[in-house]
Amino acid sequence: MWKWKKEFFYFSKGDRIAIILLLNLIVVSGGIFIFMNKFTFTDAVYRDQNEEIQKDFVQFENNLEVIEPLKEESADNNESPATPHKSKKENKQKLQLGQTIDINLASASTLTRIPGIGDVFAERIIEYRNSLGGFASLEQLYEIKGITVNKFSKVLPYLVMQRKHKLIKINKVSADQLISHPYFEEKQIQALAELRKGGKINDISDLSNNESFTSRDINRLAPYLSFD
Numbered sequence: 001m002w003k004w005k006k007e008f009f010y011f012s013k014g015d016r017i018a019i020i021l022l023l024n025l026i027v028v029s030g031g032i033f034i035f036m037n038k039f040t041f042t043d044a045v046y047r048d049q050n051e052e053i054q055k056d057f058v059q060f061e062n063n064l065e066v067i068e069p070l071k072e073e074s075a076d077n078n079e080s081p082a083t084p085h086k087s088k089k090e091n092k093q094k095l096q097l098g099q100t101i102d103i104n105l106a107s108a109s110t111l112t113r114i115p116g117i118g119d120v121f122a123e124r125i126i127e128y129r130n131s132l133g134g135f136a137s138l139e140q141l142y143e144i145k146g147i148t149v150n151k152f153s154k155v156l157p158y159l160v161m162q163r164k165h166k167l168i169k170i171n172k173v174s175a176d177q178l179i180s181h182p183y184f185e186e187k188q189i190q191a192l193a194e195l196r197k198g199g200k201i202n203d204i205s206d207l208s209n210n211e212s213f214t215s216r217d218i219n220r221l222a223p224y225l226s227f228d
Contacts, residue, residue: 114206136223
């Protein structure tokens with residue numbers, strides 16, 4: 001009995017090698033099968049996820065096409081949409097080199113189209129221009145608060161003076177009118193009144209001979225005075 005069992009379960013050396021190779025082949029085959037199934041499953045999942053993402057993106061694009069532009073609410077919160085209007089930046093396109101504006105004619109809004117001139121400085125230019133009766137020289141911009149050599153050099157290429165400034169009829173103008181002019185001081189207005197009492201003021205030399213007027217005053221006033 002024992003001998004039969006021993007012979008039944010006995011394997012030669014060649015048999016044992018064959019069995020070991022067979023077992024190795026089974027293990028390797030099983031590993032390859034599991035490995036391939038795993039990546040096949042992963043690829044399938046990836047494809048499913050990729051298809052889902054593509055569907056979502058297509059839906060997103062479709063939604064973008066049907067979105068209507070937002071409308072501004074009216075100031076009084078009425079349901080009716082507000083009238084479309086352009087922003088200040090759209091209405092104030094800056095000038096290009098070669099384009100100029102007349103400093104004695106331009107509005108504050110037009111002046112802001114010049115690179116380097118904002119709303120505040122534009123208003124100062126208009127206010128000073130009105131007090132002068134118009135600019136006689138572009139260098140008069142130096143007399144405005146906030147102007148620098150650098151700023152002046154930037155705005156100068158865009159400015160011209162085609163419209164003439166107003167003249168002051170020195171023999172007829174009233175004292176009240178002269179008070180608002182930046183080039184006249186109270187003592188000079190009184191001096192003019194005294195000069196006119198003695199007769200007509202004939203030319204600029206009548207003022208330059210008066211101690212109330214400095215050479216700087218004369219140079220600034222000369223372009224504005226009419227002796228008719």
